[in-house]
Amino acid sequence: MADTKDGREDQADDAEERQRERELEEALERDDEDEPPADEVDDGDESAADDDEESAEEGDSSDE
Known part of the structure; x- marks a missing residue:
């Protein structure tokens, strides 16, 4: 074919x-x-976002 x-x-x-x-x-x-409770899902996402922001801030101050 x-x-x-x-x-x-x-x-x-x-x-x-x-x-x-x-x-x-x-x-x-x-x-x-069953779906996981909404509180558990939200808490996990926020802490990961906070870690990313902190590491970005640390990188900015070390460049100066």
Whole structure:
């Protein structure tokens, strides 16, 4: 079978469809799992952001 643009596009479309199906199946499998409380998620993100800001500030003062 010859390699054509239409054939490549069909393969790409098929691959994208399989990926969407996998993602849907994974989401349905996780549907019964409990989500972590919002407080725990927010606290973790803020502390990571604070660490980044502190390291950026330290870098600024050492350049002077």
